[in-house]
Amino acid sequence: MxxxxxxxxxxxxxxxxxxxxxxxxxxxxxxxxxxxxxxxxxxxxxxxxxxxxxxxxxxxxxxxxxxxxxxxxxxxxxxxxxxxxxxxxxxxxxxxVQTRKPGKPKPEPPVRRLRHPEVFSIRLRSGEWYGVEGEIAFEHQGYKFFIYHTGSYWSVADVITGALIKSAETYKKAVNQARERIVNNFDSYVKITEKTLVH
Known part of the structure; x- marks a missing residue:
């Protein structure tokens, strides 16, 4: 914006x-x-x-x-x-608040099926780990990132730390925005990841 x-x-x-x-x-x-x-x-x-x-x-x-x-x-x-x-x-x-008479409800678009589903772990804000079904979305310089569906959004997280990278309404948008964020902040991401592995 x-x-x-x-x-x-x-x-x-x-x-x-x-x-x-x-x-x-x-x-x-x-x-x-x-x-x-x-x-x-x-x-x-x-x-x-x-x-x-x-x-x-x-x-x-x-x-x-x-x-x-x-x-x-x-x-x-x-x-x-x-x-x-x-x-x-x-x-x-x-x-x-319903400001006007609702029109005929539109059918919800089907959720995209995962082609190669696996179980990954994400880290919640509380610090706890939680298992989700997802698939590898992309890889950048040896680091892998997976995507999963939350019920409302597609979210991309990294395999190593389970930290959320980006969420969006569509699969493609979530992947593209997450990839852009990682590429533009890759040095910072590597430092954070290495710090996590040490602990």
Whole structure:
């Protein structure tokens, strides 16, 4: 998203919250998407590199990620003067409201079948490991990455650490975006992975 549009959407939300005026749902949904992208960027580019530099014996993963995310949210709220919890509540509440008579429901597109299914492990935010069915999506300089379906999205993770790389609505988009992220940040990814193997 262009920075000009991002500023426009966030400014509209900030003004609406301060003046206690309802903002068109379009702006609410756009702002919610911006916040989600920001937190995803924070997890991949800030929290993960920081976490793999710590002494895990002295730390609790769940507590650490909660504190780091709170800090990220405070920084975002301070910069844009937006109450993120209020934004999230407004998005959920207004999304449930049926504004017009629903049309004939469209059939859900079939979920793409995995050609070479295997069981892989992903690491949850709590630090626990969870098995999922997926398949190898691509390989980059000897490192393998797999894709699995969550029920709503296709997600790509790495085989070694089980860490999420990217999620998207379609198989192809998830793979392409994950590949681009790994290629553009490969040196950082290797350092994080090596740190994980040491521990």
């Amino acid at each position: 262009k920075k000009r549009l991002m500023k426009k959407y966030l400014k509209r939300i900030s003004e609406g919250q301060q003046l206690k005026k309802e903002v068109p749902f379009f702006y609410v949904s756009q702002a919610k998407s911006i916040v989600d992208d920001y937190l995803e960027w924070f997890h991949f580019s800030v929290f993960r590199p920081w976490w793999y530099q710590q002494d895990w014996k002295e730390m609790d993963f769940s507590k650490a990620i909660t504190e780091q995310y709170k800090s990220a949210e405070v920084d975002f709220q301070s910069k844009w003067s937006i109450d993120l919890r209020a934004l999230s509540d407004e998005y959920k509440n207004r999304k449930r």
